[in-house]
Amino acid sequence: MLNVSPQPANEVRPDAGSTAFLEIENLVKAYPKPQGGHSIVLDHINLTLGEQEFVTIVGHSGCGKSTLLRLVAGLEPITQGSIRLEGQPIRKPGSDRMMVFQQYCLLPWLTVRQNIRLAVDEVFESLPGARKAELVNAHLEMVNLVAAAEKYPDQLSGGMKQRVGIARALAVRPKILLMDEPFGALDALTRSKLQQQVLRIWESQRQAVMMITHDIDEAIYMSDRIVLMTNGPEATIGEILHVPFPHPRDRMAIRHDPAYQQLHAAALDFLLHRFDRDD
Numbered sequence: 001m002l003n004v005s006p007q008p009a010n011e012v013r014p015d016a017g018s019t020a021f022l023e024i025e026n027l028v029k030a031y032p033k034p035q036g037g038h039s040i041v042l043d044h045i046n047l048t049l050g051e052q053e054f055v056t057i058v059g060h061s062g063c064g065k066s067t068l069l070r071l072v073a074g075l076e077p078i079t080q081g082s083i084r085l086e087g088q089p090i091r092k093p094g095s096d097r098m099m100v101f102q103q104y105c106l107l108p109w110l111t112v113r114q115n116i117r118l119a120v121d122e123v124f125e126s127l128p129g130a131r132k133a134e135l136v137n138a139h140l141e142m143v144n145l146v147a148a149a150e151k152y153p154d155q156l157s158g159g160m161k162q163r164v165g166i167a168r169a170l171a172v173r174p175k176i177l178l179m180d181e182p183f184g185a186l187d188a189l190t191r192s193k194l195q196q197q198v199l200r201i202w203e204s205q206r207q208a209v210m211m212i213t214h215d216i217d218e219a220i221y222m223s224d225r226i227v228l229m230t231n232g233p234e235a236t237i238g239e240i241l242h243v244p245f246p247h248p249r250d251r252m253a254i255r256h257d258p259a260y261q262q263l264h265a266a267a268l269d270f271l272l273h274r275f276d277r278d279d
């Protein structure tokens with residue numbers, strides 16, 4: 001039987017074959033309280049990601065998952081500790097770290113093509129126009145949106161909007177893709193199709209991904225490691241589950257593997273028994 005036993009949370013290693021790429025070390029994030037003092041949201045987070053690794057972050061609502069992603073994106077200052085990408089401390093946002101949000105954040109007055117082109121224009125300012133157009137076309141194709149390229153966001157379904165968001169993020173060739181519940185607003189069927197589509201893209205062009213999800217099946221299907229966070233305040237990494245299935249993955253085939261059931265049970269046990277939460 002495959003080993004899915006959790007790694008101790010503070011001995012986090014990238015997968016074999018990957019180099020240490022993103023390093024989060026003793027990361028603390030605190031926010032000031034209105035009545036004075038601080039509330040610590042994230043407490044001593046240690047995590048290392050390989051440059052081709054797909055990691056999911058799972059934890060109860062409010063534990064600080066989005067905060068962690070925003071810190072990696074450089075959207076907020078860290079309180080203590082460090083985050084380094086290829087050895088360089090992250091201090092501000094950059095096109096090497098692109099975010100995809102649950103709510104699609106497309107500009108409604110621009111077409112699908114223009115939404116993607118805008119990002120390409122901003123990041124590859126000096127690239128010839130024809131080359132930028134090629135990049136946009138390649139990414140429209142990647143997410144099967146060529147036929148919808150001249151449509152506006154309000155003419156698209158939720159799944160199509162999210163595909164635009166993903167194409168826009170990938171078109172600027174980030175070193176790491178940060179996804180905050182990217183399928184959270186979609187119906188089950190669209191969600192399942194888009195999970196598969198994103199996984200196929202990732203399998204063909206491997207890059208570092210950090211993705212937040214509340215869905216254990218999604219985490220097992222898509223990621224190499226599942227980072228389970230303890231409850232907030234002062235949340236930290238409680239456990240990390242290694243997903244042993246090689247890529248490309250077949251959703252139905254892995255579901256029948258005993259290791260799948262074991263992983264599922266381990267994640268549920270963590271969330272429901274060891275770090276339960278009454279909302």
Ligand SMILES: Nc1ncnc2c1ncn2[C@@H]1O[C@H](COP(=O)(O)OP(=O)(O)OP(=O)(O)O)[C@@H](O)[C@H]1O
Binds near residue numbers: 031059060062065
């Ligand atoms: N700018 C801020 N100022 C003060 N507190 C904040 C700020 N941003 C987030 N928090 C607090 O940090 C905690 C973690 O929030 P965060 O959104 O990161 O959690 P989450 O795990 O992503 O939640 P969910 O799963 O519901 O999206 C919450 O208690 C939240 O109220």
